[in-house]
Amino acid sequence: MTAKRNETAEQLTGFEVAPNGPTGRPRTVFAVPAPLRGHGPARIISLCNQKGGVGKTTTAISLGAALADYGRRVLAVDFDPQGALSAGLGIASHDVPNIYDLMLGTVKDAKEAIQQTATPNLDVIPANIDLSAAEVHLVNEVAREQILARVLRQVKDDYDVILIDCQPSLGLLTVNALTAAHGVLIPLECEFFALRGVALLVETIDKVKDRLNPALELDGILATMYDSRTLHSREVLERVVETFGDKVFETVIGRTVKFPDASVAGAPITQFAPDHQAAEAYRQLARELITRGAIA
Numbered sequence: 610m611t612a613k614r615n616e617t618a619e620q621l622t623g624f625e626v627a628p629n630g631p632t633g634r635p636r637t638v639f640a641v642p643a644p645l646r647g648h649g650p651a652r653i654i655s656l657c658n659q660k661g662g663v664g665k666t667t668t669a670i671s672l673g674a675a676l677a678d679y680g681r682r683v684l685a686v687d688f689d690p691q692g693a694l695s696a697g698l699g700i701a702s703h704d705v706p707n708i709y710d711l712m713l714g715t716v717k718d719a720k721e722a723i724q725q726t727a728t729p730n731l732d733v734i735p736a737n738i739d740l741s742a743a744e745v746h747l748v749n750e751v752a753r754e755q756i757l758a759r760v761l762r763q764v765k766d767d768y769d770v771i772l773i774d775c776q777p778s779l780g781l782l783t784v785n786a787l788t789a790a791h792g793v794l795i796p797l798e799c800e801f802f803a804l805r806g807v808a809l810l811v812e813t814i815d816k817v818k819d820r821l822n823p824a825l826e827l828d829g830i831l832a833t834m835y836d837s838r839t840l841h842s843r844e845v846l847e848r849v850v851e852t853f854g855d856k857v858f859e860t861v862i863g864r865t866v867k868f869p870d871a872s873v874a875g876a877p878i879t880q881f882a883p884d885h886q887a888a889e890a891y892r893q894l895a896r897e898l899i900t901r902g903a904i905a
């Protein structure tokens with residue numbers, strides 16, 4: 610008897626064919642979260658990796674937008690002088706109050722620097738190249754590692770989640786982001802040398818935890834730019850899972866040109882291509898974080 614076309618391989622063989630997800634663990638169905646009854650105070654999550662081009666900014670934008678779509682109030686903080694987060698959300702970052710003004714205290718009220726995006730529930734504090742002077746200007750400040758924490762304290766009751774998009778370095782700005790945060794999310798590109806430098810990053814996180822922010826937690830490692838068709842990508846992911854175990858999110862972000870396309874359009878992937886699997890991947894990450902209890 611010939612198989613009907615819509616019969617799956619599983620039905621034909623009687624075995625489950627692909628029981629596990631790309632991380633090698635069984636796939637979990639993360640439920641769509643119930644709406645929140647009230648809002649705040651925010652859980653603050655820093656997206657860190659001193660390597661550039663690994664998906665920090667893309668994750669801040671796409672995860673932020675996915676959480677906002679689930680009714681969470683989200684503030685994304687652009688903490689990279691390149692201003693890619695601001696640009697990727699279509700937000701002006703020049704001649705407007707920005708994170709540098711707040712850090713320096715030339716603008717005192719953090720709310721003045723907050724801009725709404727086209728995505729309801731998703732707000733931004735922008736950054737521009739001025740921020741690159743911050744490390745020099747703040748080096749002699751008292752409690753210079755705690756400046757961002759102090760700024761965010763003003764607004765954290767208004768949000769459920771604050772995502773800090775770090776620059777690719779482990780300098781004073783990143784230490785500020787880690788000091789202000791409850792959790793760290795590390796995006797790792799499924800490429801050669803993905804793990805190079807991660808030991809140093811983990812060491813920095815441990816130091817900040819030890820000296821400045823004892824409550825800091827590693828929320829998880831996010832594998833990005835994964836291409837299931839290449840053996841290489843699969844091997845890198847395997848290594849990452851071997852190294853970090855359960856800390857690796859079950860959600861894996863595939864490689865697709867939809868992300869750069871969305872940035873050019875100045876919109877999150879969830880708006881630019883809501884039905885694309887890349888948008889669904891970040892919605893799944895949002896559900897996974899909520900299911901794990903990292904976010905309300």
Ligand SMILES: Nc1ncnc2c1ncn2[C@@H]1O[C@H](COP(=O)(O)OP(=O)(O)O)[C@@H](O)[C@H]1O
Nearest residue numbers: 661662663664665666667834863864865868869
């Ligand atoms: N999953 C992905 N697949 C393909 N390209 C991606 C993916 N994630 C990000 N990119 C692209 O890679 C580049 C670097 O990503 P970005 O998020 O800016 O990294 P980072 O903030 O770590 O420097 C950007 O052009 C972005 O559009």
Ligand SMILES: [Mg+2]
Nearest residue numbers: 665666689693
């Ligand atoms: Mg970036």
